[in-house]
Amino acid sequence: MRENSLKGEKTLLASLLLSAPGPIVTGISVLLSFSTTQIADFLRRTTELVAIAVSWWVYRKLGQSVEIDDTGKTRMERMAKRFTSGAMICSGVMLFIITVLQMHSYRPGGNVTMGLVIAALGVLVNSWFWLRYRSLNREKYDAVIAVQQKLYRAKSFADVCVVIALATVAMAPGHPVTRYVDILGSIIITCYLLWSGLQK
Template identity: 50%
Template sequence: MTGKDNAASKKRERTLLAAVLLSAWAPLATGYAVLVSRSTAQLADFIRRSVELLALVISWLVFRRLARGEFSPRTRARWQKTTAWAVAAALVVSGVAMLATAASRAGRFQPGGNVWPGLVIACLGLAVNTWFWQRYRRLHREAPDPIIAGQSNLYRAKALADFWVLAALAAVAAAPNHVVTRWLDVLGAGGVAVYLLASGITGAWRAGISGLRGAETRELQKTEEL
């Protein structure tokens, strides 16, 4: 690895670590918000952020390991693909759980309570996640990498989910007793569930395919050099 490549790798690793550290507080904060509110969307947001933190930690650890060791292209691709599938499985399982939660509360749950902590968290999350989305997009354009591409896709979906949660909680804060608000709250949980399912499936597919293609390209280049 050249000095330039090493510097770029360290920059990416620092970005991944920063994402983990900034996301570590989110499950605790949203957990508190769930306790003081009665919002289905807030509960879905808590589960979503917890699962996403796990995905971020896995991605950072794998990137760190690959950056610090000498691995064959096939081994690197296998690590990347395994990570993608592990993250995807967690997201899909969480998505199914959220769909079940939304369905069970659709007919008898009335949103209310103090949703302002959740609104603040959603606003901050939208700003931070949009920044990381754009950051990972730039890093991937500079030097394509399946893990970085997966993070870009994840943060794009995180930003969209934060926007959806923000809209649902704003409706609860403005008109908690309106019938439309109740359904918007439940649909907010459904929207988060769809996001989890879609990002899990497409993220695994994209990262896995990118990793395999990258390995094949590197193997071909090494063969040509010989």
């Protein structure tokens, strides 16, 4: 097994297990409110979970197999990167479509408490994983770990935007400005996800 790969594999598995309930809980909170940001958050978490699962599988396979040559290793690392970048781009595109469709007819409201709690916890957890992956990469560079570092940086930023938007909806659901804060939150997340996904 590669040096440092056990720590990397454990970190990837932990991030996969902690991310798994996210789409379910966020999906429930989407049913309790009509927040554009919350719908976007649900879609984002679902696609990111798939990307994390693929990265964990690739990292584990590369760490356990001595039969994979450099070409095979590069191909598998590229696959993990494509899934992760694809997840961010997909999330960004879906969010953009939802935001445009609901921009003129939607007014924030409903119960956003569950989504707000999940997003706040997401800021803490995702920031920790971002710093953890950065630390692992400083010890020894690994392409799969590097792409996870990029993903978790994007996840942390997106969660901060979600917290701000949902906190505004929770505090002043009927205020005219709240609608624009909710939509602006979605637009910022869209731009950041697309930028992160398209980065080389």
